[in-house]
Amino acid sequence: MIAEKAVLSMWLTYLKSLKTQHALKEPILSCAPNAAMVITGVNQNLFNSIILQTPIDKFRLIDELRTTQKNLDLPLTAWLSSDTDLADFSDMLERNFDSPGPFYGMLLEVEQAIPFTHSAKITIEQVKGLEQAEEYAQIFCKVFHFPSLFHPTISWAVAQYENSKPSGLSYIARVDGVAVGVCSLMFDDDLKECQAGGLYNACVLPEFRKMGIGTAMANHRVLVAKEMGLDYISILLMSDAMARGYCERLGFVHQNTLTPFYVA
Numbered sequence: 001m002i003a004e005k006a007v008l009s010m011w012l013t014y015l016k017s018l019k020t021q022h023a024l025k026e027p028i029l030s031c032a033p034n035a036a037m038v039i040t041g042v043n044q045n046l047f048n049s050i051i052l053q054t055p056i057d058k059f060r061l062i063d064e065l066r067t068t069q070k071n072l073d074l075p076l077t078a079w080l081s082s083d084t085d086l087a088d089f090s091d092m093l094e095r096n097f098d099s100p101g102p103f104y105g106m107l108l109e110v111e112q113a114i115p116f117t118h119s120a121k122i123t124i125e126q127v128k129g130l131e132q133a134e135e136y137a138q139i140f141c142k143v144f145h146f147p148s149l150f151h152p153t154i155s156w157a158v159a160q161y162e163n164s165k166p167s168g169l170s171y172i173a174r175v176d177g178v179a180v181g182v183c184s185l186m187f188d189d190d191l192k193e194c195q196a197g198g199l200y201n202a203c204v205l206p207e208f209r210k211m212g213i214g215t216a217m218a219n220h221r222v223l224v225a226k227e228m229g230l231d232y233i234s235i236l237l238m239s240d241a242m243a244r245g246y247c248e249r250l251g252f253v254h255q256n257t258l259t260p261f262y263v264a
Contacts, residue, residue, distance in 0.1 A: 007105030007234045007255050008051055008081065009191045010198035012038050015049060017167040017186065018156065027068055031061035044146060045075045045100075045262055052080050058089050062096050069263040076264075082257040090259065097261035102239045106252040110226050110233060114251045118216035126161075127170040133157035135179045136170055143203035160184070168200070171220065173213050180208040183217040185224055185233075194231040202243065215246040222250055 015038040023041035029050070036051040055061040069076035078097070080090055093099075127136050137153035140146070146153075160166045166187070173181035181204035188196040199221055204213045225233050235252060237243055 005193075006107055006188070006191060006196050006232050007236060008036070008258075010186065010188045010196060010234045011049070011236055012036055012051070013167070013188045013190050014186050014198060014200050015040055015047065018042055018047060020152065024072060027071070029061065029064055029068065031055050031057045031064050039072060039074070041074070042152070043074060043148065046077050046260060048072065048074050049077045049079055049260075052078055052089075053084065055089070058092060062092065065097075065263045075262065077260045078263055079258050079260050082259075093259075093261045097263055099259055099261045100238065102257045102259045104237050104239055104241075104244065104254055105234060105256045105258055106237065106244070106247055107232055107234050107255040108222065108247075108250060108252045110222070110230050112251050113222050113226060114249065115219050115223055115226075116215075116249070118212050118219060121175050122211075122213055122216045123174045124171050124217060124220040125174065127157050127172060128161050130154075130158065132172055133161075133170075135172055136182045139172075139179060139182045139205060140201060140203060143205065168197075169224065170201070171217060173204070173217050175208060175211070175213070180205050181213045181217060183221060185221040187230075195229060196232045196234070197225055197228075197230045198233055199235040214243055215249075218243070218246055218250060 018040040020041035024039050026037040026039050029035050032052055032055040034053040039048045065078055080093060127133055133154045136157045137150050140153055141150045157170050160168050160170050168184045168186035170184045171182065172179050183202040184200045186198045186200050188198065199218060202214060202217055235247055
């Protein structure tokens, strides 16, 4: 089913958009040759990811993951989906690697979306110039504590509006003209069965939270997705994320649960 593939496919497509010029070629795991992998070259957790399928040898795979991470010399994250019937393997990963906890993969059939209005004080504008790209990067890197990604994020945001076929559209939320949050609507060109996208990079400065800004950014992107004719949009959230509430209000449904494990 499309729904089963959409969340994972969009996550991998998003990661591909982040690949740096120094990104290494993805290795093939001998113990899990069907695993999907994207190595971006970004020196942060989650940004170099492996989606594990049924391994040939679970015990050897643990060692192979460690060796792969050492050879890459980058943080490496192994993901296990709840759709994979490998409960004992999940326990094995927990014993060997740290995890931030499960993420919820949620999916929205765009035609069934339930959009709503937000405060007129909140405006959402698309990033279309260098100054906006710098504002985007400043907020994104400050909220997520990624100071080393400031310049790469600017380059990434610029690429979205300079490319004739962008991998996504980026936005800035303002309150009374002040930039307070950022977000992106990504497009999944790898999923051929339908027109799909995803909500990514949403964050709001701490002093402006609980004002409906995250809700407004999500609502805006859903409306853009509808105008563009997308069939589905997905989002990947930590299980305790406040965003889950407004996503459910918009019509998103929980599709699958993915648990990341930090290989080190």
